[in-house]
Every structure is written in structure tokens, then in C-alpha cells.
Amino acid sequence: MQLYGLKACDTCRKALKQLPEAQLVDVRVDGVPTEVLERALSDFGDKLVNTRSTTWRGLSEEERATPVLELLHTHPVLMKRPxxxxxxxxxxGWDKSVQAALGVS
Structure with missing residues (x-):
């Protein structure tokens, strides 16, 4: 099991604590493989981008208009985590539905 996120992200830490078999892949350091990003974009669409992040707020309108995959390759911390x-x-994410699907109570 791979958990793509950030070491410093509180939500990622909570998920890792409840998923001891998960391996953290720090997106800031290692990025996310293109194949995984493409599947995630196909599965989650625009929800994949965290538009509430400080990184997003710092982008210009022109940068925000960049295709999602290109944007996430350039700014991997924009990805919703984990x-x-x-x-x-x-x-x-790490809401109740994800926790239930992964068998965490």
C-alpha cells in the first residue's frame, strides 16, 4: 500500500498511524508517478487538486488554467492528500468513507 502525501501533513500522519502497512511517498521529494496521477485524475477529476491550499492561492490565473497533470507535475503539493x-x-482524502473502504474504524 502506497500513501502519496507529505511528511508534514497532519491528515497524512493520521492516515499513516491507522495504516501501519502503508508506505509514505513524499510528493514534495519523490513526486507521484505519471501513471498513478493519470489514473487518479480519471477516477477523481478536479477533486484531485486542492484549491484551498496556499500554493493554489499563490498561482496566477494563467497558471491555474494549466492542464491538471502538468500542474501537478510542476506543483505536486497541489494534490489533495492523501x-x-x-x-x-x-x-x-481521509474521510469516513475512505477509512471504511480501507477497513479502518
């Missing part, structure tokens, strides 16, 4: 890959399936 993005969890388990057995080929992707999960986005």
Missing part, C-alpha cells in the same frame, strides 16, 4: 493506492485501487 492519495492512497491499495491493490490497484485509489482512494483520495
Amino acid at each position: 492519495l492512497i493506492e491499495k491493490d490497484g485501487q485509489l482512494f483520495l
